[in-house]
Amino acid sequence: MKKYILFGSYCENVLERRTPHRDAHLAGLKHQQEVGILITLGPTQDLTKVFGIYEADDEATVRSLIENDPYWQNGIWTEYEIKEWIQAIG
Numbered sequence: 001m002k003k004y005i006l007f008g009s010y011c012e013n014v015l016e017r018r019t020p021h022r023d024a025h026l027a028g029l030k031h032q033q034e035v036g037i038l039i040t041l042g043p044t045q046d047l048t049k050v051f052g053i054y055e056a057d058d059e060a061t062v063r064s065l066i067e068n069d070p071y072w073q074n075g076i077w078t079e080y081e082i083k084e085w086i087q088a089i090g
Contacts, residue, residue: 002055006053007080008050009049011078015047028065059082
């Protein structure tokens with residue numbers, strides 16, 4: 001399986017705006033982790049960026065997961081970029 005990294009941005013006032021969507025967002029991430037697609041994901045300390053690592057068959061799978069996440073659908077994540085990643089040291 002290929003590995004992909006996610007770089008994205010959060011909206012303004014993220015702490016307030018994410019509240020109604022947080023439980024669904026975290027449940028989805030937990031499921032992705034349980035099935036082995038999501039390795040890790042989280043915000044930067046200043047809550048402006050999100051970073052994640054996925055393991056999937058293709059980039060389209062990762063894009064689908066991101067675009068179906070409540071944070072993307074409700075404008076909490078405002079933009080994202082995916083890059084295939086080569087893990088040099090594990």
